[in-house]
Amino acid sequence: MEGVITGAFARALEADRDRFNARFAMARRSTPRLDPAAFTEHLRVTVSPIVEAVHKASPEKVSGTVDALYDVSLDLIGRDMLGPQSRYPSMNEGWNSLLPEVGHLIAVSPRPVIAAVSNMLYNLSVMAGTRPSEWVEVMKWMAPYCNEDVPLFMQAGEVVAWRCGMAQYRGSALQTCRKMDPGWVRAALGIPDSKDAPAIDEILTRIENDPWLHPSHAALADDGKQLRIVAVVGAFRGFGGQLISPPGVTLSDGQFMVSDSENSWALYADAYGSVMLRNGPAMPGKKKPAGQFSIGQGGKVSAGKITADFPELQDFTSFTSNDTTLAVTLSASHSVYLVAMQ
Amino acid sequence: MDTPGIFTSLFRKVSDSPTNPHPAQPAKTFDVADLYRGPVADTTADAGAALPLDEKLRQAYFWVVNNAIISPFYDIEYNDGPPQTFTFGDSKSRLTLPSGQSYSSFVLMPLLNLAVQRRCLLVGGPGRGKTASAILMAVLAGYSLRDVKRAIQHGQPQMTISDLLGNPLPSDLVTAKKMEDVTISWRKWLGMRVKIIDEYNRIPTRTQSALLTVMSDNYAEILDHIYECPDAAWYLTANDDGGGGTYQVIEALRDRIDVVVKALHFNPRFLGELLSRIEEGIKPEEIVPAQVTFNEAEIDRMKKEVLGVRLPDELRRRIEFFTSQFEFFEQAANQFEYKTKDTIKLSSVDFNAVAALDTGKDKVKDLGQQTRNGFSVRALMTSLVFIKAIAYFRGSPEVELEDVRQVLPFVLHDKLAPNHNAPFFEQQGNAVYRVDRIGWIRQLFDLACAEYDRLSLDRDDPVTALEKDMVKGLEGVSESEARGRLVKIERLLNEWSKGRKVYGPMFDDILKLKYMHQRVGNYLRWLKWKG
Numbered sequence: 072m073e074g075v076i077t078g079a080f081a082r083a084l085e086a087d088r089d090r091f092n093a094r095f096a097m098a099r100r101s102t103p104r105l106d107p108a109a110f111t112e113h114l115r116v117t118v119s120p121i122v123e124a125v126h127k128a129s130p131e132k133v134s135g136t137v138d139a140l141y142d143v144s145l146d147l148i149g150r151d152m153l154g155p156q157s158r159y160p161s162m163n164e165g166w167n168s169l170l171p172e173v174g175h176l177i178a179v180s181p182r183p184v185i186a187a188v189s190n191m192l193y194n195l196s197v198m199a200g201t202r203p204s205e206w207v208e209v210m211k212w213m214a215p216y217c218n219e220d221v222p223l224f225m226q227a228g229e230v231v232a233w234r235c236g237m238a239q240y241r242g243s244a245l246q247t248c249r250k251m252d253p254g255w256v257r258a259a260l261g262i263p264d265s266k267d268a269p270a271i272d273e274i275l276t277r278i279e280n281d282p283w284l285h286p287s288h289a290a291l292a293d294d295g296k297q298l299r300i301v302a303v304v305g306a307f308r309g310f311g312g313q314l315i316s317p318p319g320v321t322l323s324d325g326q327f328m329v330s331d332s333e334n335s336w337a338l339y340a341d342a343y344g345s346v347m348l349r350n351g352p353a354m355p356g357k358k359k360p361a362g363q364f365s366i367g368q369g370g371k372v373s374a375g376k377i378t379a380d381f382p383e384l385q386d387f388t389s390f391t392s393n394d395t396t397l398a399v400t401l402s403a404s405h406s407v408y409l410v411a412m413q
Numbered sequence: 414m415d416t417p418g419i420f421t422s423l424f425r426k427v428s429d430s431p432t433n434p435h436p437a438q439p440a441k442t443f444d445v446a447d448l449y450r451g452p453v454a455d456t457t458a459d460a461g462a463a464l465p466l467d468e469k470l471r472q473a474y475f476w477v478v479n480n481a482i483i484s485p486f487y488d489i490e491y492n493d494g495p496p497q498t499f500t501f502g503d504s505k506s507r508l509t510l511p512s513g514q515s516y517s518s519f520v521l522m523p524l525l526n527l528a529v530q531r532r533c534l535l536v537g538g539p540g541r542g543k544t545a546s547a548i549l550m551a552v553l554a555g556y557s558l559r560d561v562k563r564a565i566q567h568g569q570p571q572m573t574i575s576d577l578l579g580n581p582l583p584s585d586l587v588t589a590k591k592m593e594d595v596t597i598s599w600r601k602w603l604g605m606r607v608k609i610i611d612e613y614n615r616i617p618t619r620t621q622s623a624l625l626t627v628m629s630d631n632y633a634e635i636l637d638h639i640y641e642c643p644d645a646a647w648y649l650t651a652n653d654d655g656g657g658g659t660y661q662v663i664e665a666l667r668d669r670i671d672v673v674v675k676a677l678h679f680n681p682r683f684l685g686e687l688l689s690r691i692e693e694g695i696k697p698e699e700i701v702p703a704q705v706t707f708n709e710a711e712i713d714r715m716k717k718e719v720l721g722v723r724l725p726d727e728l729r730r731r732i733e734f735f736t737s738q739f740e741f742f743e744q745a746a747n748q749f750e751y752k753t754k755d756t757i758k759l760s761s762v763d764f765n766a767v768a769a770l771d772t773g774k775d776k777v778k779d780l781g782q783q784t785r786n787g788f789s790v791r792a793l794m795t796s797l798v799f800i801k802a803i804a805y806f807r808g809s810p811e812v813e814l815e816d817v818r819q820v821l822p823f824v825l826h827d828k829l830a831p832n833h834n835a836p837f838f839e840q841q842g843n844a845v846y847r848v849d850r851i852g853w854i855r856q857l858f859d860l861a862c863a864e865y866d867r868l869s870l871d872r873d874d875p876v877t878a879l880e881k882d883m884v885k886g887l888e889g890v891s892e893s894e895a896r897g898r899l900v901k902i903e904r905l906l907n908e909w910s911k912g913r914k915v916y917g918p919m920f921d922d923i924l925k926l927k928y929m930h931q932r933v934g935n936y937l938r939w940l941k942w943k944g
Contacts, residue, residue: 089694091698092694093693093694093695093696093699094695096689096693096694097693097700100480101479101480142702143453146453147452147453148450150452152452159941176886182703185452185453186449186451186454187449187453189452189453190448190450190451190452190453191448191451193451193453194447194758196449225449228449229445231449232448238449240445341583394431
């Protein structure tokens, strides 16, 4: 019947009706805008399929799961993080499409899995330049590879977060991949399998050595690389970016640091994406390139014996580089231009 | 980098915004685990372990005051700067708006009691939430509401030792040839980490004695069988702590109570809150969030962490100075060591008769005049534990003066007996202290601190200087140096003996000097013997 919660979920709610009602009433006291109709709809449309999935995997875990889902729903809907008023649409995507696919994992450890998925999607949502919807899709794909192993699922989530733009986790994600089954790694990183493909260890080594080698191409021959602008990072704060004035770029302990007139950020970037993490007030660093790159008049970039012209970079105000990437800033831009062999 | 600042929790179901914020250390590295931290708190044991326990304790406090106990009183006041004060009425009643985060004693002290596993007495009129508060503390300790309710010991005039502790199995009583053959069915509450004794002043005296053994020595005994109880946080309730219960509470039992908290009145301005709870069927003890419940290991760890809070030497000295005010009683004996209120108590001579003897001292200025007793060692130990506990709760690595000032009245409430005949209480505006024991103890501490400052003891304390030498030990000290120390002690005593009045702190200092003189003197004798 349309609009009615049935099955295991209905039984669990009925068994503890007074307590669930009291929890809603308590939550509504601190969040008066919590709408009973919207919450009921959320239970019916979003929570019910998750509970059914858990029931299918492990009927005795339904009660604990309902408890956790109910509490977390109250909390997140009350804060406009989930439900029709959500500020983070990918949170709804995760609850509607990923959680019903991982009922077997929720049954093992209800609250931790629900919390992990919700928190991950929140963190991806608030980080500019990342792709939370892609994370949901890839994790649905990864779920069968994790069986009922919650820690393995969490590790998959971390690796896939890197794949979805969290470049700062590149190192730890690659370390995790080194320990995993090749099939798991291919699924997590989107590396196609073929008879001629090198071993997964070889592919991971290539990725480690070249941050601009996209894992989906890592199994292919290393031909045709040339100097390119591989990423443009940062934007004016007035347009939703972080920077208040055209920035400068330096290198500090091998880390790109971007500074505007107020603050500094650590810049992480690779083939999966780029992010800037606030570091506090502007800090000094080396502007002199530590790597093989240089840039000269007219935007001529050299990397060893290879050169290329980038007229759009001719008005550069600062530049620095590491072994693989040249970072350049311009007088009339709130972005950092990254040049690398790709 | 401030990655964790971005990734770590902005929100939690349990409000963390009002917990006492301290300047956060900027994180230098990020942790991949930050990816899974965020608005939804994971409440598993592993996840809970990641949250500092003092933070969890504050979360528990704020959950209780915001959702469970309607106690809109901020009587434990802290100030970050000068507070605003207002006076009302002809009696010039003063209200302070604290400039720092302040707390309700009715919630905070029981919570600290849970953290340090001590014994808390909740007193107040019927229906003020004493038992409900105790139940809530047990639920916060991880027990199910059903178990907690079953484990409450309700004091009543017919309560027997068997009711309290357990029974021998009847069949064994018939067949057993030796006491060891009798199996005892112990009451379940004895094994719990939170123990609730409701209306303890309605328990018959004999049963109170059995309760005393459990409270003080952590074991129960029936027919030569012993049940060892775990460390526990005790909550006792009484409608009337002034001896108005069905039975007089035996003094030893009263003495075992570490902290006394009063259930304040219900402010009718909060009736709407009460009404909505009734209408919506909300019973806070049934919906305590798992994020604020503690398991046994966490409670044990919290207790250790509390004891690890540092008490600075300067504060310790102030506590010593305050404590020294009360035991000294000049007219009690000829020999210095026995010039104490304890001597009078043991003599069965009327306290007031001895107190009336004139010593020529200013009886208002002498704080010792205001009490009929001094501190017991137990009271001092309890004070130190709760002082550390409140500093821990506030997220401070070391005790501050205000921590001492705020905690002492609750610990000493039943420990320091006022001498209502003291001239202090006759002075204008002081009669109220005959009734308001919390305020009285707090002002005692304030007066002691003022005197301590007047004497500049932080800067110039000759006994502390001599103590520092003693702490270094006597090994390797030459005869001439030892003699020099003796001379210093004797000079100080000589100097002090020229004064005309002796007060409590000087009495304890004199005895300390005598102790040091003996130790150095013995060392000298040993040096001579050694040749």
